[in-house]
Amino acid sequence: MGTQWIEANGARFRYEHRRRDVGTLVLVHEMGGRLESFDGIVADLGERWSVLRYDQRGAGQSDRIAGSLSLDTPAADLAGILDRLEIAGPVVVVGAALGASVAIRFAAKWPARVAALALLAPSTGLIPGNYAATIEKIELLEKSAREGTPAQASNGAPLPDPASSAATWRMLIGLDLAADLAGLPCPTLVAAGSRDSFRPPAHVAEIAARIPKAQSLVLDTGHVMAIETPHLVAATIATFLNGIGFVPGSSGSAGVSASSGLASG
Incomplete structure (x- = not known):
């Protein structure tokens, strides 16, 4: 498809x-x-x-x-x-x-x-301790967006649209869920x-x-x-x-079954 x-x-x-x-x-x-x-x-x-x-x-x-x-x-x-x-x-x-x-x-x-x-x-x-590295990454992406040059990952591969990536990382920094x-x-x-x-x-x-x-x-x-x-x-x-209970033919969900077979971690 x-x-x-x-x-x-x-x-x-x-x-x-x-x-x-x-x-x-x-x-x-x-x-x-x-x-x-x-x-x-x-x-x-x-x-x-x-x-x-x-x-x-x-x-x-x-x-x-x-x-x-x-x-x-x-x-x-x-x-x-x-x-x-x-x-x-x-x-x-x-x-x-x-x-x-x-x-x-x-x-x-x-x-x-x-x-x-x-x-x-x-x-x-962000996980505590990752703030400085994330800011450095964002600044690199924003610089790439301003200059119109493709940003690269640590392995040298080009990254997708740097402006979008920078905006997404900045959103992650400010998340409070x-x-x-x-x-x-x-x-x-x-x-x-x-x-x-x-x-x-x-x-x-x-x-x-x-x-x-x-x-x-x-x-x-x-x-x-x-x-x-x-x-x-x-x-x-x-x-x-x-x-x-969200099975083929059902319209929604019921409560979580204790017999679902999932191990807790």
Whole structure:
């Protein structure tokens, strides 16, 4: 199935929607990613549920970010895309890394539109001690944007649109999701990677502890787990959704089942 284009919330987005007459999973990729980040898990999950994925604003082939960025913007982008596609029923939002923060803000602002959340190595702000290095990275990106020269990663590879990347990093620095996390009304899966050096399990566990209905586990994987171990991630999400009652043919979710088979971490 080829990707398509849609206008929503004042921007143009590249997206793919695999429609089935069952509940919808929305996949929100990580910083620096794009909808292809979920190629490996769509093959599994798309057999059972409708799946929507898209390039976020400032990523992939979607419109670039103009000026500063607030987390409210990508959350509203998601709401706008759902509206344009006429997806009215509660959805499950799967967010990877910074995409998890978008999922959290979306659920906090539009709780009736969310059946459940699956947060993969959630990035909800800077880890203490990373501030100086992040500011240096932002300044490099902004310099690249001003000069019109491509910025490069540490391995020499060119980075996507430096102005968009800089705006996204500045948004991450200023994130405060304490109220959003404490008020999440839906069943939530929080997954950490045992080999994740960017968001280690202890850090992810602290985030899970602030969510009232969170189910926490540690997977044998790294930070970008949907790419590194797609079948493991897809199976974990499917088990979680079965446990809360979001199964093919259902219209929403029930409470988290104690027999879901997920190990806590």
